[in-house]
Amino acid sequence: MSVLFEPWSPAFVANPYPAYERLRSEGRVHWFEPTRQWLVPHYEDVSALLRDRRLGRTYLHRFTHEEFGRTPPPAAHEPFHTLNDHGILDLEAPDHTRIRRLITKAFTPRTVAALEPTVRRLAAELVAKVVEEGGGDLLADVAEPLPVAVIAEMLGVPEADRPLLRPWSADICGMFELNPSEETARRAVAASVEFSDYLRTLIAERRRSPGEDLISALIAAHDEGDRLSEQEMISTCVLLLNAGHEATVNTTANGWWTLFRHPGQLAELRADHSLLPTAVEELMRFDTPLQMFERWVLDDIEIGGTLVPRGSELALLFGSANRDPARFTDPDALDLGRADNPHITFGAGIHFCLGAPLARIELLASFGELLRSAPTMRLTGEPVWNPGYVIRGVDELLVEL
Ligand code: HEM
Incomplete structure (x- = not known):
């Protein structure tokens, strides 16, 4: 058990919660030299800072890299940054406001709600296969294919692709992830080039013959006066496709791993499926799939009496905030019926997760289907955690019926 914040250590990644407890007890903000970031572990601070306009996901709307005291990224990384920097997750006002409004026009609550029957059907098909085979890998067989199929379907990515x-x-x-290696950057650049080229072609096709899909709706929003540039279209599609599945995959698999480790609570849930909505929220709180989000300090701020100057970077520890005893009663206990549960898993403020309603539909569908159709499902081995800390999930989750 690691009580130190060691994001590259497998022991820490497998269970970061004791280290978080220590961080919370030792202060409101901690300098972490290996990444040169300020760690923020308390719920109240994370929640307030996500809403604080003196912070930003980027600084480039106000400063150049040099003005902000940062080195520009190497020219070879340019394709990754071009892609990333035009997506709303890495923009601030006014671009963020403008693009998020356009996306919201296409990604309406009605469009999302209308997907529910499709999501349920897909979940039923995937679970039926696991049942038929008497078990399998819950990650590869259900957790992964469901959100990928849903977001691809929404955007109109052909099945073969x-x-x-x-x-x-x-x-x-x-x-x-923290301090990515040059090899990681090389792979990200190659993927950014290929993914962008792929979407450029798909967008051009949809311009020629629009369909009922989200890409066509984004093009329509683009053509109505307000502007979505070609690059913004590509970056939006990549963001939706990536954000649209990464966290849901891990929430599903991590959630089942948590349930298997709490057999009493799992039995209660199996006996009473009406617990499912609070159970899904509790699983998202208990083992947060996205452990940390970063913010740049655009103007000096003070956290718990410590001055954090402009140019600093904060690491907001979502996983820790969700276990903060100052906000959650008995936070290390899993309580599938927890009623007072304002977890921070979907963020807060202007970047609050655009896909939260869709994620909830997907999670309710897959957990519900597994409860109904695989009531005897049990684990066949202890999972191994992926090395990633920020996007944290297991490698596989082997089950039998
Ligand atoms: C359980 C699943 C999910 C979790 C835990 C999650 C979590 C988050 C969080 C924490 C943020 C804000 C990050 C920040 O403030 O720095 C965010 C943003 C975002 N999420 Fe999700 N997400 C999930 C599923 C989805 C899905 C299914 C979509 C599908 C479209 C999606 C699309 C987005 C987008 C577009 C943003 C950027 C919003 C903005 O910057 O204005 N997410 N998500």
Whole structure:
């Protein structure tokens, strides 16, 4: 058990919670030299800072790299940054406001709600296969294919091309881990080039013959006066495709791993499926799939009496915030019926997860289907954690019925 914040240590990644407890007890903000970031472990601070306009996901709307005291990324990384820097997750106002409004026009609550029957059907098909085979890998057989199929379906990515998405996404998301290596950057650049080229072609096709899909809707929003440039279209599609599955995959697999380790609670859930909505929220709180998000300090701020100057970077520890006893009663206990559960898993403020309603539909569908159709499902071995800390998930989850 590691009580130190060691994001590259497998023991820490497998269970970061004791280290978080120590960080919370030792202060509001901690300098972490290996990444040159300030770690913020308390719920109240994480929640407030996500809403604080003195911070940003980027600084480039106000400063050049040099003005902000940072080195520009190497020219060879340019394709990754071009792709990333035009997506709303890495923009601030006014571009963020403008593009998020356009996406919201296409990604409406009605479009998302209308997907529910499709999501349920897909979940039923995937679970039926696991049942038929008497077990399998819950990650590869259910957790992964469901959100990938849903977001690909929404955007109108042809079925034959869908196997391309997961490897591109994985290579790009490697850059969101702490201190990525040059090899990680090389893979992310290659994936950014290929993914962008692929989408450029798909977008051109949809311009010629629009369909009922989200890409066509984004083009329509683009053509109505407000502007979505070609690069913004590509970056939006990549963001939706990647954000649209990465965290849901891990929430599903991590959630089942948690349930298997709490057999009493799993039995209660199996006996009473009406617990499912609070159970899904609790699983998202208990083992947060996205452990950390970063913010740049655009103007000096103070956290718990410590001055954090402009140019600094904060690491907001979502996994820790969700276990903070100052906000959650008995936070290290899994309580599938927890009623007071304002977890921070989907973020807060202007970058609050655009896909939260869709993620909830997917999670309810897959957990619900597995409860109904695989009531005897049990684990056949202890899972191994992926090395990633920021996007944290197990490598496989082997089960039998
Ligand atoms: C359980 C699953 C999910 C989790 C835990 C999750 C979590 C998050 C979080 C924490 C953020 C904000 C990050 C920050 O403030 O720095 C975010 C943003 C975002 N998420 Fe999700 N997400 C999930 C599923 C989805 C899905 C299914 C989509 C599908 C479209 C999606 C699309 C987005 C987008 C587009 C943003 C950027 C919003 C903005 O910057 O304005 N997410 N997500």
